[in-house]
Amino acid sequence: MKPLANSWTGSGSGASExxxxxxxxxxxxxxxxxxSxxxxxxxxxxxxxLLGPNGAGKSTTLRMIAGLLAPDAGTIEVFGIDVRKDPLAAKKLIAWVPDEPLLYDKLTVMEYLExxxxxxxLDANKAQGHAQELLKxxxxxxxxxxxxxGFSRGMKQKAALAGALLHEPRLLILDEPLTGLDAAxxxxxxxxxxxxxxxxxTIILTTHLMDVAERMVQRLGIIASGRVLAEGTLDELRTRTQxxxxTLEDIFLRLVTNAKEEVAAS
Known part of the structure; x- marks a missing residue:
């Protein structure tokens, strides 16, 4: 996939920004x-x-980035803000959509967005227009x-995405957002x-659908056993794995299989 236009501009001059x-x-x-x-x-x-087999550490990593889970060690910065030192400031920039939509079942979708x-x-008038736009x-x-x-899983997933986008986050984190959805x-x-x-x-996506990842994302990180095996564009990963x-599936399977063999041999 070709690089997307980047319209973000930082307000500061620090390297982390x-x-x-x-x-x-x-x-x-x-x-x-x-x-690890x-x-x-x-x-x-x-x-x-962010790709990996089941149990690779993807969801745990994303939960720590979103500030929902405290790490045992390490640092996380979102647009220069340390998530552990200033979690509220960081969370204002982040939206998180888990693999199982978290909604209030007794609310209508409009009440949920309210x-x-x-x-x-948020400014109520501006947010109302944005909510209508997202729902349409x-x-x-x-x-x-x-x-x-009464919503189907797909409708719940879309409602959760609308809620995540309502405050216009600068970092959107999606854990298996397409699982169980029909094609439309x-x-x-x-x-x-x-x-x-x-x-x-900025979007971080996890998915087991390799064709989706191959078509949509700019850069990939492949992890297994809680560590990064390889990172780069699809062409860079092709070069690395010769x-x-x-296809991305070929590369993914080779990297993960090699990692398993290294663990078994150690």
Missing amino acids: LHALRVSGLRKSFGRPAV GIDLTIAPGEFYG FIVGLWR RLDLWQHRDERCE IARQVKDLLLERARQGC QVGG
């Missing part, structure tokens, strides 16, 4: 290591794919007065994400 996200030495254990010293640097306006407006203390774009406008408890709904979500990336929003013309 040249990065949307900088992660260094990130570690987390739950009895056993889940994340991950380093990541993501540029403003970049669409980044709750988000109050939570972020995601084909939820006709369902705006229906309770979320998945297309709506992908189109909206690509549009936001073109507008300068698979000229290889």
Whole structure:
């Protein structure tokens, strides 16, 4: 995929502000290591794919970046803000969409968005227009007065995405956002994400759908056993694995298989 336009401009001159996200030495254990010293640097306006097998540490890493889980060690900076030292300032710049949508079932989708407006203390008039735009774009406008408890999984996923985008985050974190969606709904979500990336929003996406990652993201990080195996554009990963013309699936399987063999041999 060709690089997207980057419309982000920093307000300061510090070197850390040249990065949307900088992660260094990130570690987390739950009895056993889940994340083992991950380093990541993501540029403003970049669409980044974090790929790995089940249990690789993807969701744990994203939860720490979003400030939902405290790391055992390491640093996380979002646009120059240390997530551990100033979590509220960092969270104002971040939106998180988990693999299972977190909604209030007894609220209608419009009431849910009104709750988000109050939570972020947004300007009500401006937010109302933005909410209408998002619901229409995601084909939820006709369902705006229906309770979320009656929504399909795809509709809940779209409602959660609308809520995440309402405060116009500069860093959008998505954990398996397309899982279980039918083709039409998945297309709506992908189109909206690509549009936001073109507008300068930094996006981190995890997915098991290799063809989706290959088409959508600019740069990839492949992790296994809580550590980064390789990082770069698709062409850079092809060069690293000596698979000229290889698909992302080919590269992913080779890297993960080699990592498993190294662990077994150690």
